[in-house]
Amino acid sequence: MMEWTDRHCRVFHRTLTRRAWLFTEMMTEQAVRHGNRQKLLGFDKVEHPAALQLGGSNPQGLAEASRVGEGFGYDAINLNVGCPSDRVQGGHFGACLMAEPKLVAECFVAMQAAVKIPVTIKCRIGIDDQDEEAALDAFIAAVAEAGCKTFIIHARKAWLKGLSPKENREIPPLNYDRVLRLKVANPTLLISLNGGLQTVAAGLPHLATLDGMMMGRVAYHNPWELTQVDPAFAGQPAPVASRREAALAMVPYIEKHVATGAPLHHITRHILGLYHGQPGGRYWRQVLTVDGSKPGAGIEVLYKALEAVEEQARQVAA
Numbered sequence: 001m002m003e004w005t006d007r008h009c010r011v012f013h014r015t016l017t018r019r020a021w022l023f024t025e026m027m028t029e030q031a032v033r034h035g036n037r038q039k040l041l042g043f044d045k046v047e048h049p050a051a052l053q054l055g056g057s058n059p060q061g062l063a064e065a066s067r068v069g070e071g072f073g074y075d076a077i078n079l080n081v082g083c084p085s086d087r088v089q090g091g092h093f094g095a096c097l098m099a100e101p102k103l104v105a106e107c108f109v110a111m112q113a114a115v116k117i118p119v120t121i122k123c124r125i126g127i128d129d130q131d132e133e134a135a136l137d138a139f140i141a142a143v144a145e146a147g148c149k150t151f152i153i154h155a156r157k158a159w160l161k162g163l164s165p166k167e168n169r170e171i172p173p174l175n176y177d178r179v180l181r182l183k184v185a186n187p188t189l190l191i192s193l194n195g196g197l198q199t200v201a202a203g204l205p206h207l208a209t210l211d212g213m214m215m216g217r218v219a220y221h222n223p224w225e226l227t228q229v230d231p232a233f234a235g236q237p238a239p240v241a242s243r244r245e246a247a248l249a250m251v252p253y254i255e256k257h258v259a260t261g262a263p264l265h266h267i268t269r270h271i272l273g274l275y276h277g278q279p280g281g282r283y284w285r286q287v288l289t290v291d292g293s294k295p296g297a298g299i300e301v302l303y304k305a306l307e308a309v310e311e312q313a314r315q316v317a318a
Contacts, residue, residue, distance in 0.1 A: 009270040016226035029056035029065035059110035084158035095158040101142035120150040200228035280312030
């Protein structure tokens with residue numbers, strides 16, 4: 001998720017689950033090749049397993065960017081063929097490439113030939129007026145024939161004209177059955193479900209047929225839901241037993257960050273949802289947002305936010 005799942009967000013999410021794969025925000029292959037690589041790609045070793053998500057349509061450029069990602073230590077490369085934004089379309093990548101399965105196959109071949117780690121594809125079930133049955137079958141067949149074995153499928157169409165990215169996440173109807181049928185027809189492929197999954201429990205019934213599930217914005221806005229991953233998928237307890245423990249687990253990372261002179265809010269903006277739906281959650285968000293944005297703010301802001309949320313919880317309990 002562009003400008004959301006940066007390195008600080010991913011470190012926080014890793015405090016909540018040891019088993020889930022973490023994905024970077026989508027980066028263009030041009031940015032990876034020509035931009036500040038350490039700023040874009042640098043990540044903490046605690047994030048593993050982590051996948052670098054790329055956007056682009058130039059096979060050679062994507063191959064080079066994949067090599068760079070592998071060199072930084074990522075565990076997989078994911079090509080995004082699902083983002084419907086106007087800016088992404090203007091760059092000739094994202095969901096518009098679902099109309100060009102041959103080109104996507106060429107991109108995959110070049111990327112996979114460039115690296116030893118897996119290359120995967122994230123896509124929609126179709127775009128615009130495409131037939132969800134025939135077009136998706138043709139797209140998957142072309143890319144699978146090129147060697148791709150793993151697909152993450154957002155179970156909605158993307159309408160490239162007339163709908164905003166936000167509307168494209170909400171208005172086109174979910175069609176989980178279409179993804180399930182795709183898996184039944186392609187039993188050797190690894191197919192994961194994305195789109196509209198608000199809880200881990202909601203995705204589990206689909207795993208009787210499918211191979212995995214991806215959670216996007218709900219994991220950001222209600223990150224505590226990630227503590228359900230390890231018990232459900234590995235039969236292991238979550239790494240933390242309470243929201244307070246999760247917050248305190250970030251202390252060393254935050255202290256190291258602010259010691260470099262970097263702003264506190266670069267990290268705290270990603271943990272605003274920790275107390276989502278909990279008594280005092282508003283106070284938690286308020287302290288982190290207001291005090292965390294002040295020049296020179298440090299770890300004391302986190303402790304102040306914890307005190308505020310816990311005092312409110314005590315008042316509610318009383």
